[in-house]
Amino acid sequence: LTQIGAKFMFVAGMFVSGCVTILFGMLDKVPNGTVFISLCFLVRAMDAVGFAAAITASFSILAKAFPNNIATVLGSLEIFTGLGMVLGPPLGGFLYQSFGYGVPFITLGCVVLVLVPLNICILPKYDSLPSKDxxxxxxxxxxxxxxxxxxxxxxxxxxxxxxxxxxxxxxxxxxxxxxxxxxxxxxxxxxxxxxxxxxxxxxxxxxxxxxxxxxxxxxxxxxxxxxxxxxxxxxxxxxxxxxxxxxxxxxxxxxxxxxxxxxxxxxxxxxxxxxxxxxxxxxxxxxxxxxxxxxxxxxxxxxxxxxxxxxxxxxxxxxxxxxxxxxxxxxxxxxEATRRSSSSSLQNLSVNNEERTHLMGSET
Missing domain, CATH: 1.20.1250.20 (MFS general substrate transporter like domains)
Incomplete structure (x- = not known):
């Protein structure tokens, strides 16, 4: 991510995911058998790579843009995750029943591809130096x-x-x-x-x-x-x-x-x-x-x-x-709380001993 940049990884992941989603909607044209199964695995594997790149970069961009409100922003975005869970099945089912197998995947892939140039224009570019961690x-x-x-x-x-x-x-x-x-x-x-x-x-x-x-x-x-x-x-x-x-x-x-x-x-x-x-x-x-x-x-x-x-x-x-x-x-x-409490007690005891020693030295 530090080598190619979070923005490029996010956009590239979306592009790959959109393309292979469209391809998945066309697999019903492939002959049955080993070729069909192999292409299904290949396309879904490529989709997983694109999704992983996009989601990893998106978390990094969010945390970089809102360092003090990470959980708030993440929680707010989960609204749209919930909307996807709510609207995905009925919309996909409607498109499938109305137009057949391929249309839901082709439609979704096209929507993702439309968002690619939009994110290229909107997202800022974050530079980062490689870390030893x-x-x-x-x-x-x-x-x-x-x-x-x-x-x-x-x-x-x-x-x-x-x-x-x-x-x-x-x-x-x-x-x-x-x-x-x-x-x-x-x-x-x-x-x-x-x-x-x-x-x-x-x-x-x-x-x-x-x-x-x-x-x-x-x-x-x-x-x-x-x-x-x-x-x-x-x-x-x-x-x-x-x-x-x-x-x-x-x-x-x-x-x-x-x-x-x-x-x-x-x-x-x-x-x-x-x-x-x-x-x-x-x-x-x-x-x-x-x-x-x-x-x-x-x-x-x-x-x-x-x-x-x-x-x-x-x-x-x-x-x-x-x-x-x-x-x-x-x-x-x-x-962890027990260790911190013990460590704090030891530090307080050490400070008290130092103060007592200092006072005794002053009196003499």
Whole structure:
């Protein structure tokens, strides 16, 4: 990122993603068989590269442009993430039913490509010097490693819902396929509406970030346990309860997600990392990598558990990941607070001894 610049990486990532999205919409013209499958993997892999470049650069640009309000800006932008989650399925479904397979992807790709020249004109150029700090030095910090676990678990929990929840809704509540997308609104709206508020709280009251992380992870675990609900509770699932739990999941995910980025940055600064675009690129890349890893593991493991154990048990087990991350980061914060308290006590004792020695010397 420091070699080619954040702006170029962002624009290039958008361009690649837009082009391959259009190509994906044309794959129905390819003959069935090995060629089709190979091209699907190739196109989606290229899309992943473009997306990773764009999202990593975007986080760096945001943090560089708003260094004192990172969580607030990130939370505000999550409104549009929620809008994408809300509007994407119905609009895509409408275009698919009206015009066929290719039109949704071609339309989306064209929209992305239209935004490329707009961003070239609007975005400022940020110059940065290469730093001696490395990715491995950052991830070896205990606090950063635990925050990475939090990102991974949150992404896995969210990704778990993609291949499993719609099937469960259709089977359990006998809803028409067109209404399934409306159930997702509970999660998307609560997440998008709460994120700006949580971001503002995280920036204005940074000491609350640890509480947001721990309580958010714990609430996420509880919600996934209740989503089925877990068979051990012997509670019959109701549609209203299912939607209500999704609302709480959206809120709890925001509680844990929004404070992570500024917490990693603060930890890096405390451990001697140089401020600048280079560090922002490292943190953004780490954040994106952990999120993508969770987005892969969540649907993969969740789909397997859903087939073997059913949605009720699978969601409860998935919530265990969130509980694990909450407990791990909570224990770390307790140990950190204990060490700081002990260090402060030792410093005060040392100062008192020096003052006493100085006074005794003055009296003699």
């Amino acid at each position: 490395s990715f491995w030095k950052l991830i070896r910090l205990p606090k950063v490693s635990l925050l990475c676990l939090t990102i991974f678990c949150l992404s896995a929990c969210l990704g778990f819902l993609d291949p499993t929840m719609s099937l469960f809704i259709l089977k359990k509540f006998k809803l028409p396929a067109g209404y399934v997308g409306l159930v997702f609104l509970g999660l998307a709206l609560s997440y998008s509406l709460s994120s700006p508020i949580l971001g503002l709280v995280s920036d204005k009251l940074p000491y609350l970030r640890k509480w947001l992380l721990v309580s958010g992870g714990s609430l996420t675990a509880l919600c996934f346990f209740m989503l089925g609900p877990a068979p051990v509770l012997h509670i019959e699932s109701q549609l209203w309860m299912f939607v209500l739990v999704l609302v709480f999941i959206g809120f709890s995910l925001g509680m844990s997600f929004i404070p992570v980025f500024p917490e990693i940055l603060q930890c890096a600064y405390e451990n001697g990392f140089e401020e600048g675009l280079s560090l922002l690129g490292l943190v953004s890349g780490l954040f994106s990598a952990m999120w993508s890893l969770g987005a892969f593991a969540g649907p993969t493991l969740g789909g397997f558990l859903n087939d073997k154990l059913g949605f009720e048990w699978a969601s409860a087990i998935q919530g265990g990941w969130a509980l694990l991350s909450a407990l791990a980061i909570g224990i770390f914060y307790i140990i």
